[in-house]
Amino acid sequence: MEKYRKTLKQRNLLFALLILCMLFPPWLNIVFNENETTALYGFVHGFTLGACSGIIALSVVFILKNIRLIKDEQKLQLAYNRENDERMKLIRAKAGMPMLLIMSILFIAAGLIISHFSIYIGITMVAMGSIQVVAGSIVKGVYSMIL
Amino acid sequence: MKTKIRELRKLNKISQEELALAVGTTRQTITSIETGKYIASLPLAYKISKYFGLSIEEVFDLAEETSVTSWE
Numbered sequence A: 001m002e003k004y005r006k007t008l009k010q011r012n013l014l015f016a017l018l019i020l021c022m023l024f025p026p027w028l029n030i031v032f033n034e035n036e037t038t039a040l041y042g043f044v045h046g047f048t049l050g051a052c053s054g055i056i057a058l059s060v061v062f063i064l065k066n067i068r069l070i071k072d073e074q075k076l077q078l079a080y081n082r083e084n085d086e087r088m089k090l091i092r093a094k095a096g097m098p099m100l101l102i103m104s105i106l107f108i109a110a111g112l113i114i115s116h117f118s119i120y121i122g123i124t125m126v127a128m129g130s131i132q133v134v135a136g137s138i139v140k141g142v143y144s145m146i147l
Numbered sequence B: 001m002k003t004k005i006r007e008l009r010k011l012n013k014i015s016q017e018e019l020a021l022a023v024g025t026t027r028q029t030i031t032s033i034e035t036g037k038y039i040a041s042l043p044l045a046y047k048i049s050k051y052f053g054l055s056i057e058e059v060f061d062l063a064e065e066t067s068v069t070s071w072e
Helices: A002-021 A025-032 A039-071 A073-083 A086-094 A099-114 A119-146 B005-012 B016-023 B027-034 B042-052
Strands: none
Touching: A002 A039, A002 A073, A025 A039, A039 A073, A039 A099, A039 A119, A073 B016, A086 A119, A086 B027, A099 A119, B005 B016, B005 B027, B005 B042, B016 B027, B016 B042
16 A cells, blocks of 8 residues: 555656646747637637646646545555456456557647647647547446446 | 355345455446456455455356366
8 A cells, every 4th residue: 555655646746747747838829829810720729728727627636636545544445446456457458548548648739739830630630639539438438338 | 157246245244345345346346246247357256255265166156157178
């Protein structure tokens, strides 16, 4: 349990780092597309701002959740069991996690960056990444019911 | 695969959550094992059997799942 407690503390540091990193992307829109006022660029700017805000909010929630887990022994044990459950590991493996999630995040991030140079390619990549995440979640849900 | 986990739990008045916590898994996994949807791995089967103080063969009915043809 001490090892898992240490893991959670390390995760909190990573989440804090993620929050810091998410403060910069919205500024890219201002730097690159200062004079662009079309609807598509508005969408990209809004999507970037929304995604970064969402990631910051989720990171704060996970940090607080981890702090609560570290303090409560029984909840820590339950969380450890949930994370290392063999059935869930099998379901995640069948659904292609975590590679699918990593690729989706990379697609979306790359799409947001490329959108500053080619808006249509960027939006297509963001859409592909989003669809991939949804498809992976559906497959995971189906296997959760079967197994 | 059939198991006697549900009967053993009721006999010992243990909930699925208590058993799951004791053997290091989740309640959903215990449910899936009891209903036969999921076949426990050897380490988990051993932990469950050890928890009830029985052997694996006494808790898990392997007759339907395994048919061994002797190499002789």
